Amino acid sequence: MASKLTRSNRAGWLMALPGTTLIAAFIILPFFLAFAFSLTNQRLASPNPTEYVGLENYRELLGLAFFTLEPERDDAGVVVRDKDGDIKYPRLRKFTRNNPDFPALQGKREWFSWQSGDNRQVVLASDVVFMKALVNTFTFVFVVAPVQAGLALALALLINQKLKGISLFRAIYFMPVVVSIVVVSLLWQFIYSPGDGLLNNILSGITFGLFEPRDWLGNPSTALGSIMAMSIWQGVGFHMVIWLSGLQTISPTLYEAAEIEGASKRQAFRYVTWPGLRNTAVLILIVITMQAFALFAQIDVMTQGGPLDSTQVLVFQAVERGYGKQDISGGSTISVLLFLIVLGISLLQRWLTRERT
Amino acid sequence: MADVLLKGIEKSYGSVDVIKGVDIEIKDGEFVVFVGPSGCGKSTLLRMIAGLEDITGGTLEIGGQVVNHIQPSERGIAMVFQSYAIFPHMTVRENVAFGLTIAGASKAEKEAKVNEAARILQMEHLLDRRPSQLSGGQRQRVAIGRAIVRNPEVFLFDEPLSNLDAALRLDMRIEIGKLHKSLGATMVYVTHDQVEAMTLADKIVVLKDGYVQQIGAPMDLYHKPKNLFVAGFIGAPSMNFLDVEITDRSSSHARVSSELVSEFAAPAWRDGLPGSGRVTMGIRPQDLHPVETGGVLSGNVTLAERLGIETVVDVALKDGTRMLVSLAEDRVFEPGQAIELGFDPERAHLFASPAETARTAA
Numbered sequence: 238m239a240s241k242l243t244r245s246n247r248a249g250w251l252m253a254l255p256g257t258t259l260i261a262a263f264i265i266l267p268f269f270l271a272f273a274f275s276l277t278n279q280r281l282a283s284p285n286p287t288e289y290v291g292l293e294n295y296r297e298l299l300g301l302a303f304f305t306l307e308p309e310r311d312d313a314g315v316v317v318r319d320k321d322g323d324i325k326y327p328r329l330r331k332f333t334r335n336n337p338d339f340p341a342l343q344g345k346r347e348w349f350s351w352q353s354g355d356n357r358q359v360v361l362a363s364d365v366v367f368m369k370a371l372v373n374t375f376t377f378v379f380v381v382a383p384v385q386a387g388l389a390l391a392l393a394l395l396i397n398q399k400l401k402g403i404s405l406f407r408a409i410y411f412m413p414v415v416v417s418i419v420v421v422s423l424l425w426q427f428i429y430s431p432g433d434g435l436l437n438n439i440l441s442g443i444t445f446g447l448f449e450p451r452d453w454l455g456n457p458s459t460a461l462g463s464i465m466a467m468s469i470w471q472g473v474g475f476h477m478v479i480w481l482s483g484l485q486t487i488s489p490t491l492y493e494a495a496e497i498e499g500a501s502k503r504q505a506f507r508y509v510t511w512p513g514l515r516n517t518a519v520l521i522l523i524v525i526t527m528q529a530f531a532l533f534a535q536i537d538v539m540t541q542g543g544p545l546d547s548t549q550v551l552v553f554q555a556v557e558r559g560y561g562k563q564d565i566s567g568g569s570t571i572s573v574l575l576f577l578i579v580l581g582i583s584l585l586q587r588w589l590t591r592e593r594t
Numbered sequence: 595m596a597d598v599l600l601k602g603i604e605k606s607y608g609s610v611d612v613i614k615g616v617d618i619e620i621k622d623g624e625f626v627v628f629v630g631p632s633g634c635g636k637s638t639l640l641r642m643i644a645g646l647e648d649i650t651g652g653t654l655e656i657g658g659q660v661v662n663h664i665q666p667s668e669r670g671i672a673m674v675f676q677s678y679a680i681f682p683h684m685t686v687r688e689n690v691a692f693g694l695t696i697a698g699a700s701k702a703e704k705e706a707k708v709n710e711a712a713r714i715l716q717m718e719h720l721l722d723r724r725p726s727q728l729s730g731g732q733r734q735r736v737a738i739g740r741a742i743v744r745n746p747e748v749f750l751f752d753e754p755l756s757n758l759d760a761a762l763r764l765d766m767r768i769e770i771g772k773l774h775k776s777l778g779a780t781m782v783y784v785t786h787d788q789v790e791a792m793t794l795a796d797k798i799v800v801l802k803d804g805y806v807q808q809i810g811a812p813m814d815l816y817h818k819p820k821n822l823f824v825a826g827f828i829g830a831p832s833m834n835f836l837d838v839e840i841t842d843r844s845s846s847h848a849r850v851s852s853e854l855v856s857e858f859a860a861p862a863w864r865d866g867l868p869g870s871g872r873v874t875m876g877i878r879p880q881d882l883h884p885v886e887t888g889g890v891l892s893g894n895v896t897l898a899e900r901l902g903i904e905t906v907v908d909v910a911l912k913d914g915t916r917m918l919v920s921l922a923e924d925r926v927f928e929p930g931q932a933i934e935l936g937f938d939p940e941r942a943h944l945f946a947s948p949a950e951t952a953r954t955a956a
Contacts (some may be wrong), residue, residue, distance in 0.1 A: 494679035499667030
């Protein structure tokens with residue numbers, strides 16, 4: 238005989254079934270499939286059977302090699318120079334293509350290099366585009382996370398006052414959050430547009446024409462920065478609201494006590510506000526970091542990773558490979574790596590901001 | 595040490611007047627308690643003395659200096675809040691030393707002053723704990739410690755015991771009383787609990803609706819309340835009131851009676867008491883006692899609460915008016931039992947009608 242408890246449990250499970258099924262089908266299953274695919278050569282649509290390839294996908298993405306390229310020398314051992322006086326080096330592909338003496342360099346391409354004496358030190362990567370995406374993503378995170386969190390806190394402090402019409406400011410700062418990121422990206426494309434875009438116009442206006450209009454998104458040196466600025470603008474309102482809720486959990490009496498003790502505004506912030514925001518700060522840092530790692534829509538709409546891969550990022554690469562190139566195992570591998578990176582950083586942040594007793 | 599002088603103090607929030615012209619003189623070293631029902635403005639008044647609220651009108655002097663526009667930290671005051679307001683992320687030691695840290699005091703000075711305060715409050719063993727590890731009473735002790743370290747001329751307490759349970763409240767009340775004696779500082783204390791007011795105060799200020807109702811020593815307020823409000827507010831259980839008619843009036847006494855009250859002569863010293871007509875008679879539950887025959891009042895027992903040391907009897911008079919009788923003994927009364935009540939006529943209070951009393955500000 239089923240007891241009353243198990244019977245009511247069965248009803249409960251039954252009611253939970255639709256939701257659980259959906260979560261399992263669209264979140265849990267894909268999560269584990271990504272791990273599984275990353276160990277195979279699965280393609281989106283292919284007549285060939287799927288094969289288990291072990292860590293080959295990871296090796297292809299992460300493979301790095303270091304190589305010292307020595308200059309060409311004539312018979313006397315003197316360094317050969319071209320007519321501009323530059324040192325002449327053997328071509329790199331002599332070593333990376335089917336050279337049995339250098340199996341570690343097989344199939345790799347130059348990522349970056351620097352000069353050291355007569356020699357050229359070269360760092361080669363199996364997948365240069367992935368490496369650029371990795372570096373760009375980290376740059377994006379390390380700039381956006383602190384700047385966005387800091388700006389959001391500043392705004393939260395500003396609007397956490399009892400002033401007439403302050404809710405209007407709250408609404409204004411929050412507005413970009415409500416607008417779809419795709420729409421925001423399109424709008425900012427106009428702002429950044431070369432020639433007579435809004436930004437170029439404003440800058441040349443306030444410098445009385447001294448400023449040379451530039452192609453913000455078309456120039457490798459400004460493209461990523463432009464996307465960062467726009468992303469910070471778009472997300473700052475959301476984090477401002479989280480800070481604000483944190484600020485409002487701090488008892489006003491604490492500020493009064495601090496005031497009576499003679500604390501200045503700055504001291505009140507240091508001794509009352511900031512310690513009171515500890516948990517909020519941890520939350521915000523983790524949320525911003527995760528959001529920043531997930532950067533995709535802006536890139537997809539505005540630059541498609543260009544110019545010259547200067548705005549390649551991990552998620553864009555994952556999508557590009559998985560669906561653009563139908564290489565679902567490659568895309569999955571990037572997703573898994575991204576997951577591990579974000580997990581690692583979140584654990585690190587938690588540890589760094591832990592409560593010290 | 596300093597005295598505190600409030601002259602014509604007013605406070606309005608927009609068009610709402612909260613404090614409507616208050617004059618209070620607090621002498622150096624005095625323990626003054628502001629008491630009144632919630633919303634009477636007592637906390638606002640205290641916060642104005644602290645400098646946490648702007649003063650709309652009037653002048654506030656501390657130690658002979660007008661401080662209306664002086665920063666809280668420079669008024670020579672320290673404040674203890676109802677919610678303790680101790681900083682949750684700091685140890686007790688850091689909390690107590692907070693004012694010194696802000697002022698940039700040396701380590702040795704901090705150490706000495708914190709230890710001194712801890713000794714006074716007997717909380718040396720708590721110094722390295724965090725507020726989350728303390729009980730309510732201990733937290734309030736920390737808050738008082740932080741006040742002591744400031745070495746203020748005036749201590750301000752804003753309902754400091756309201757968040758504590760009854761037993762702790764008694765302990766802390768005694769401690770605050772002792773603290774006042776040992777420090778000899780001026781203390782201003784806000785409470786809605788008249789027991790705290792009666793036991794701690796040198797002088798009680800009764801407030802209602804932004805007006806001072808009466809200022810005086812606790813026993814003055816108890817025995818000679820100026821008006822109906824003070825009479826009803828001070829004393830527990832509160833005073834019984836009955837409408838009576840004056841039949842004859844001399845300079846010191848008035849003969850009064852009504853359908854419920856047999857005629858007797860009550861003292862009539864209050865200002866504004868009419869020579870004839872309807873007035874309100876008040877008699878404290880403790881002054882009423884059952885008599886065999888010839889009582890001034892008669893009715894039936896509806897409820898008797900036996901507290902051991904006293905018995906509180908709820909009596910319904912003929913027309914249903916409730917009277918409380920408090921007897922300082924354990925006695926058994928049956929519900930429905932007929933009872934006659936007598937009292938010493940000198941203990942009766944006569945007040946002008948309520949409408950008039952409300953306007954009488956001290």
